[in-house]
Amino acid sequence: MDCSSFISINDLRRMFQNLDKNQDGLVSLDELHWILETLGWSEHTPEELELFVGKKSLDLDEFLRFYDDAVSYRKETKSDSVVCVDNDDAIVGAFNVFDVDGDGYISSEELRTVLERLGFEEETKSWDCGRMIRAHDKNLDGVIDFEEFKNMLLHVQ
Numbered sequence: 001m002d003c004s005s006f007i008s009i010n011d012l013r014r015m016f017q018n019l020d021k022n023q024d025g026l027v028s029l030d031e032l033h034w035i036l037e038t039l040g041w042s043e044h045t046p047e048e049l050e051l052f053v054g055k056k057s058l059d060l061d062e063f064l065r066f067y068d069d070a071v072s073y074r075k076e077t078k079s080d081s082v083v084c085v086d087n088d089d090a091i092v093g094a095f096n097v098f099d100v101d102g103d104g105y106i107s108s109e110e111l112r113t114v115l116e117r118l119g120f121e122e123e124t125k126s127w128d129c130g131r132m133i134r135a136h137d138k139n140l141d142g143v144i145d146f147e148e149f150k151n152m153l154l155h156v157q
Contacts, residue, residue, distance in 0.1 A: 009064070011118075016063050018119025026057040032066070038097065038117050088150070095149050105143035108133045 019031045033046045050056060058066060096102075100110040108129040115124045133144055136152040144152070 012064055012067055013060065015119045016060050018121075025059055027063055028057045029053065032058065032063070035118075036070075038114075091150050091153060092146070094153070095146055098144075098149070105145055106133070106149060107143050 015035060016027055019027045019035060021031075029046045029049045033044070033049055036044075044052065053062075053066065095106070098106045098110055098114050100113055111129045111132060112124050115127075115129070133142070136144055136148050138148055138151070139145075
């Protein structure tokens with residue numbers, strides 16, 4: 001299984017464009033750190049990221065390479081536990097990103113909030129997050145629990 005496709009290239013481009021608030025074609029390391037925290041990969045401070053990257057901002061190609069390198073590094077050092085969806089640790093991490101209030105469930109409001117944080121503000125206006133939840137809500141309680149989330153991810157692969 002190719003785990004580097006956890007986030008698509010188009011999604012990464014969209015994230016980059018949304019992070020690039022002043023539209024100068026660059027994303028600062030503070031912005032990069034924010035997106036890493038949002039994705040649950042907040043192991044490094046912005047200062048440590050600068051040592052790793054060697055500069056204070058990244059253009060789109062560098063941003064994409066950084067993501068590929070980060071995924072490869074995490075696969076090597078964590079034995080696929082963070083990126084591959086066949087490992088519960090990775091799924092728990094992804095679930096926790098969406099479970100904003102920490103109650104063990106993902107509501108349509110939480111889904112919308114996280115998608116907007118990731119830079120999908122325009123898309124969430126046309127997406128029906130409630131319908132997305134209902135599509136995978138097997139016990140019909142109106143929210144996604146961990147098992148439903150896991151089944152959804154494994155079904156997507």
